[in-house]
Amino acid sequence: MSIVVCSLKWDASVLKTRKPTYDSDGYHLVRFPYGSSGESYDPWKMHDPFHGGSVASKFPDARSGLIWPSHEGWGVVSALVFWEADERAEEYRARFVxxxxxxxxxxxxxxxxDIAPTRGGQYRSYMWQMFVTPGxxxxxxxxARGSRDTKVATPMTLAEFKLAIHTDVKTPD
Structure with missing residues (x-):
């Protein structure tokens, strides 16, 4: 079975400000730099700045938070985020979109x-599987949410986002 992979990573040294800005849905789309950044790996150009627009995206604009599947198949998405300690945050949420x-x-x-905080920094990993398609x-x-569901701009110190596509999904004869 063939697998194609895109692996994105950034750490606090990439951005001077790591506080998330929230979209209208109450979430922050995590953005990733283009090119090689530490552990990043993208031979299939799934995180290419020219995807999704007529001009090249520039990190940290919203399009730099996207992975564009290069193949159709069964996708395994995983992510990792480290948050600084923040006593205002009462809940941490994440989703794949x-x-x-x-x-x-x-x-x-x-x-x-959604997860309640533990003492100190928050270190979370996530995984999901779904069909993916190019385009x-x-x-x-x-x-990060505080009392009364208010958004808290808790700084992140590390983020990773990965997609592995199983391109040879078997179907019954």
Missing amino acids: RDPLNLSTGYDSTATT VPLGFKVS
Whole structure:
């Protein structure tokens, strides 16, 4: 079985400000730099700045948060986010979203997770599986929430977003 992979990563040294800005859905689309950034790996050009627009995207604009599947198949998405300690945050949420910027088929979130904080920094990993197709980008969105569901701009110190596509999905004879 063939697998194609895109693996994105950034850490606090990439951005001077790491506080998320929230979209109208109350989540922040995590953005990733283009090119090689530490552990990033993208031989299939699924995180190419020319996807999804007539001009090249520039990190950290919203399009830099997208992975565009290069193949149709069974996609395994995974993500990792480290948050600084923030006593204002009472809940941390994350979700994977097909077309988070409404560039093709429309916003379609899946695998939304919410977790209460532990003491100190928050270190979370996430995984989900779904069919993916070229032309429908994927994004990883996060939110830290305080009392009365207010958004808290808790700084992130590390983020990763990965897609592995199993391109040879077997069907019954």
